[in-house]
Amino acid sequence: MDNPSTTGAHIIAKTLKELGVTSVFGIVGVPVSDIAEQAINLGIRFIGFRNEQAASYAATAYGYLTGKPGVCLVVGGPGVLHAIAGVGNASANNFPLLLLGGSVETHQITKGAFQELDSISLLAPHTKLAVRPPNALSLPSIIANAYRSSFYGRPGTGFVDLPADIITDPVTSPQEVEKTPRVHSPPKGGADETRLLKVVDLIKNAKAPLVLIGKGAAYARAELVIRHFINKTKLPFLPSPMGKGVVPDSHPQNVSSARSAALKSADVVLILGARLNWIFHYGEAPKWNPAAQFIQVDISAEELGRNAGNADLALLGDINIVVPQLSHQLGAWSYDPSISPYTATLSTAKAKNETTAAKAATDPSLPLTYNHAFHTIKSTLHNLSPPDEGAIVYIAEGANTMDISRSIFPLEHPRLRLDAGTYATMGIGLPYAIAAHEAYNAPNTRATPDRAPRKKIVAIEGDSAFGFSGMEIETMSRYGMDVLIFVFNNGGVYFGGEGTGEEWERRYGRTLRGEGERGLRSWSLGWETRYERMAGMGGGKGYFVRTGEELVEATMKGYKDNVPVVVNVVVGSGKVEKPSFGWQVAPKKTINHPKL
Ligand code: ADP
Numbered sequence: 049m050d051n052p053s054t055t056g057a058h059i060i061a062k063t064l065k066e067l068g069v070t071s072v073f074g075i076v077g078v079p080v081s082d083i084a085e086q087a088i089n090l091g092i093r094f095i096g097f098r099n100e101q102a103a104s105y106a107a108t109a110y111g112y113l114t115g116k117p118g119v120c121l122v123v124g125g126p127g128v129l130h131a132i133a134g135v136g137n138a139s140a141n142n143f144p145l146l147l148l149g150g151s152v153e154t155h156q157i158t159k160g161a162f163q164e165l166d167s168i169s170l171l172a173p174h175t176k177l178a179v180r181p182p183n184a185l186s187l188p189s190i191i192a193n194a195y196r197s198s199f200y201g202r203p204g205t206g207f208v209d210l211p212a213d214i215i216t217d218p219v220t221s222p223q224e225v226e227k228t229p230r231v232h233s234p235p236k237g238g239a240d241e242t243r244l245l246k247v248v249d250l251i252k253n254a255k256a257p258l259v260l261i262g263k264g265a266a267y268a269r270a271e272l273v274i275r276h277f278i279n280k281t282k283l284p285f286l287p288s289p290m291g292k293g294v295v296p297d298s299h300p301q302n303v304s305s306a307r308s309a310a311l312k313s314a315d316v317v318l319i320l321g322a323r324l325n326w327i328f329h330y331g332e333a334p335k336w337n338p339a340a341q342f343i344q345v346d347i348s349a350e351e352l353g354r355n356a357g358n359a360d361l362a363l364l365g366d367i368n369i370v371v372p373q374l375s376h377q378l379g380a381w382s383y384d385p386s387i388s389p390y391t392a393t394l395s396t397a398k399a400k401n402e403t404t405a406a407k408a409a410t411d412p413s414l415p416l417t418y419n420h421a422f423h424t425i426k427s428t429l430h431n432l433s434p435p436d437e438g439a440i441v442y443i444a445e446g447a448n449t450m451d452i453s454r455s456i457f458p459l460e461h462p463r464l465r466l467d468a469g470t471y472a473t474m475g476i477g478l479p480y481a482i483a484a485h486e487a488y489n490a491p492n493t494r495a496t497p498d499r500a501p502r503k504k505i506v507a508i509e510g511d512s513a514f515g516f517s518g519m520e521i522e523t524m525s526r527y528g529m530d531v532l533i534f535v536f537n538n539g540g541v542y543f544g545g546e547g548t549g550e551e552w553e554r555r556y557g558r559t560l561r562g563e564g565e566r567g568l569r570s571w572s573l574g575w576e577t578r579y580e581r582m583a584g585m586g587g588g589k590g591y592f593v594r595t596g597e598e599l600v601e602a603t604m605k606g607y608k609d610n611v612p613v614v615v616n617v618v619v620g621s622g623k624v625e626k627p628s629f630g631w632q633v634a635p636k637k638t639i640n641h642p643k644l
Contacts, residue, residue, distance in 0.1 A: 056210070056216065059188065061087040062086075063192065069119050070093060076123060080121060084096075093486070109484065110483040110486060110487055111199070116144065122148070125162075128150075129165065135147060135174050138198075140473075143267075147171075147206070148210060149208070151165065153212045178209070179193075192229045239345075243361070250316055252378070257383055259277075259317075260318070263469070264346070271293075274294055277371050293461045296459070297458035298460060311337070315337060323354070414594065417620060425534065428607075433504065438461035442508065445476055446510015446514075447512075474513040475513065477508075480507075481507040506531075510536050521583060525586025526586065556568075592618075594618050
């Protein structure tokens with residue numbers, strides 16, 4: 049730091065560069081823009097969003113995909129408040145995030161300054177470290193510590209509050225600026241050997257064993273050790289929604305299509321990078337076998353023993369170390385499926401569920417059902433890019449959209465599917481798509497070793513979920529991100545503007561059915577809103593689709609287009625009783641809100 053005009057902004061940018069940061073997500077105003085400009089001068093990409101919420105979500109997903117903290121830069125006050133959405137997302141999902149937020153000049157604190165917010169008090173309970181540097185000289189070590197703590201141990205958020213004067217004032221003694229400490233990859237620990245032996249015994253004696261693979265395993269880049277373990281032990285496995293692809297979905301021991309049967313029957317469950325939270329029904333009956341014993345493998349000691357977990361059987365350590373330890377102790381042992389009816393039960397359930405799914409895939413009704421539409425998109429995309437190439441990243445959000453699509457798009461490689469995650473956060477779709485584009489396709493990064501070949505990013509959005517961050521299409525256009533977005537348009541939240549039916553009458557005690565009236569009052573959005581027209585605002589393309597043939601054509605074109613594309617697909621769930629008026633024609637009014 050021997051430049052006489054050095055400022056805090058300069059030091060912050062240089063620190064980020066020295067930490068190896070290649071992309072920063074955010075929205076800036078004066079004076080935080082100084083940091084962004086200095087960072088761009090140093091060759092860091094700055095992705096400017098339209099709302100801090102979206103920027104912070106993108107940074108969390110970038111952290112998950114790259115295994116290093118995603119960096120988000122925002123202004124103080126409302127900027128930090130909006131970005132808190134990403135802080136919640138990071139802690140719920142255990143994604144690493146470094147949040148840098150501007151704040152008022154130090155001599156104005158508590159005086160009611162412009163956009164003043166005590167963000168340290170606000171964020172301290174929700175972050176791993178929340179700190180305000182006392183001066184510009186200490187910025188390198190403070191930022192490096194926040195960066196380090198966000199991904200050492202269980203990932204979360206490191207927050208640095210940056211007063212305006214520290215950002216802008218010239219540094220009078222640049223020779224005293226601290227050096228940026230080197231931040232190495234997080235150290236990894238292995239499991240206690242005594243426990244390991246106990247657990248190995250349990251696995252060997254299991255009649256109905258099951259391995260759960262979660263997004264912690266994908267984040268840990270543990271695919272090699274887990275694939276080896278699964279192949280060697282012949283244990284059945286079940287991935288969580290974002291754990292898909294750690295072991296290929298096509299693997300014969302994958303019991304995803306017999307999920308309920310596996311949960312009900314398993315007696316010994318080895319958990320690799322997943323939690324016994326709502327996603328896995330807390331490990332409790334009736335979804336699970338009440339006698340099931342859970343062996344949790346986790347880097348977080350606090351997680352062990354939670355819900356149905358038994359801390360006495362848990363292995364504290366990194367999956368990359370613990371799984372080979374288990375493998376070693378199990379020696380040549382492998383599971384013998386003939387010792388119990390478990391495997392036969394799973395095979396029967398698998399065959400039954402796959403037949404039902406195949407039938408749903410070709411349901412000819414209109415509006416298109418979710419199942420039919422997803423299968424149409426899947427087969428069209430697979431013709432363009434077979435799954436074993438791993439060249440498509442899927443993002444999914446929305447209630448029906450995410451739930452139904454989850455089982456339809458198979459993954460052969462890890463970290464190719466992002467969804468609303470542990471927090472069930474709606475609004476992540478477009479930001480995560482931008483993050484994935486940045487992680488896999490950014491021109492000047494080698495952020496992920498597995499980024500070749502270039503990947504196509506496909507976002508599968510419910511129409512309601514799309515609304516949370518729809519403006520980020522402009523961001524995609526500005527940065528030349530050719531994301532293919534499908535909006536599943538059923539006119540609202542959940543069952544949206546679909547028919548009203550007896551169920552609603554029973555629950556809410558009034559008839560909503562009638563000419564021009566659709567869906568629940570509180571769920572409905574505009575009917576057949578033309579979301580695809582938003583793509584055009586920045587040079588993207590839009591397609592409006594009602595039929596399977598139109599969907600195939602739009603998918604093929606959209607995949608090849610090198611601009612953001614929105615395919616607006618009119619769908620129905622097929623679950624709600626259909627109203628008495630025309631389902632196959634547009635309604636009389638363009639927008640039919642239910643009468644209040
Ligand atoms: P999912 O949503 O896929 O079920 P979760 O996010 O609930 O997954 O759980 C992921 C778990 O993985 C977290 O408890 C986290 O602490 C753990 N984890 C993350 N990285 C590692 C690692 N390297 N080794 C072991 N556990 C890990």
